[in-house]
Amino acid sequence: MTRIISENEPVELQISPEKVCFVIIKAHEFDAKDVVTEPDPGSNASDDRMAEVLEDHNDDPSLQELTSFINAMTEDEQIDLVALAWLGRGDYTAADWLEVRKEAASAHNRYTARYLLGIPTLGDFLEEGLSLLGYSCEEFEINRL
Template identity: 70%
Template sequence: MQERSTQTDDADNGDGPSLTISPDNVCFIIVKARQFDAKDAVTEPDPGSNPADDMDAAVLESHRDDPVVEELTSFIRALSEDEQIDLVALTWLGREDYSSEDWPQVREEAAQAHNRRTAEYLLGTPLLGDFLEEGLSMLGYSCAETESQHL
């Protein structure tokens, strides 16, 4: 994944807010969050059958050792505190509780609420991918190009 610098002079010029987290990283989380959201409740806790025999239905169920959850959790935990704060702030912004002009206030509130359970909090948020995408969009970023690279 190619990193782009998002600490731009644009924020200093009033053209838009600056993000600590790379939009590419947010887009990666969006793709993974949507994979996680597509999961269904476990209907057979210990299927014991061959995935080919049950048409891979178990992959669509949310098991404790779900690789998507493990990947997302590790990825979010590996982010810096500022990047995690940006993620939470983008989620809140994307819920449309705020406007893009409120970004400094939203980010400050997210910083005050920050703790070591950011990954669990975010993964417990229904429609996380949609909220993050909307938050990015409100700040002038898009995942259109990035999403196709991760699929």
């Protein structure tokens, strides 16, 4: 899909905006997690008012789902995802897309999911990056992914 940033600069993403929006939603879920207060919860979750659901455990299903989703992407999709995060954190402008994508490509390795999930505000950065390129998650029905 190609979007025009200015009259002379089309931006073609190698990742579908729908996939980025899915990552944004899952990243926001993951970002909502709190520090672990009970490292070995052995009691009934309902007795603990489901507190562990909101804690950041290593075996967290949200983390596992997001990691698997990113790892299953093609290299080009992962590069675009990193570039969108960098664009969204304010280090670049939309006009720098080709440059930021080139830098993300040269930095690409097999730890993309781990790197991205280490960014505390990943969902916000991706959302801003998409917005700078003229995309919005409101355009897509994310539930169909």
